[in-house]
Amino acid sequence: MQTVIEIIGWVGSILIVWSLTQARVLRFRWMNFAGSVIATAYNVLFEIWPFAAMNGAIVIINAYWLTRLYRERHDTDVYKVLAVGPEDPFLQHVLATHAQDIAAHQPSFAARAMSQDGRRATFLITRGDEAVGVVAVRNEGAGTGLVELDWVKPRFRDFTPGEFVYRDSGALKQAGFRRVEIDTHEALDREYLRRMGFQTRGTRWVREL
Known part of the structure; x- marks a missing residue:
């Protein structure tokens, strides 16, 4: 014993x-x-x-x-979504600092291309004064946006703060989007997308705003 x-x-x-x-x-x-x-x-x-x-x-x-x-974890008074320009120095610093982790989870995303392309809308997700995530959406016209990056720091991955961009959709609507889409790929977290309100349509996941 x-x-x-x-x-x-x-x-x-x-x-x-x-x-x-x-x-x-x-x-x-x-x-x-x-x-x-x-x-x-x-x-x-x-x-x-x-x-x-x-x-x-x-x-x-x-x-x-x-x-x-x-x-x-779902409190909009704790997590904020800030719309920033693709060339915002702090955004570029966050992307550069976490480039290896971002490449491991979304290898198709290119930060340099984003900074040179005015067709992208970018959002910083913050908790207090700390940036905890980034969402980048490419404008494909007619109110449709293609989500090219939905990344969160490893520390906050259990909390899925990306929901604050999609759930209320205020930031996306203000950027001129009526619908956002995500290309299907192997590393995609399908359960997360379902919780965010996305549905499958062909080869993409779609959320109407």
Whole structure:
């Protein structure tokens, strides 16, 4: 029995350490929460009160942040969509800084071509003063826009902040679009597109605004 308890204690410790390697905020909080719950129970069982108190405090802190993160994930007062020009220096800085990650998820997107083409509308998704995502839409005429980039920082990928561009569609309508489309490709997150209100039409996903 004691061996089983010790294994459980090790699992808690491993989860806490492993959580520190996670880039995604939500994944980090859940793993740290689970590990600290196990560690608290383990230390209480063996009456190691200083560590029980420390881990108990960590449980409370993680519970607070998990509650706040879930409460804010769809909050338009927390996430904002800013329409910026394709050549905006800060936008170009964000794209250059995360070029490798963007290329891994949407290799067909070219930031340099975007900055030289006035037919694209670009939107920064922000949380406070931090840019967390970019959506770039190419104007194909007749009120139709082709989404060429829908990218979010790894830290915020569990929250799908791209929804703030599509859900209310205010920014897209103000840019002159009545419909947005996305080409089908292997890496496409179809479940995400369905949640955003897109439907399949031929080789593209379409959302009427």
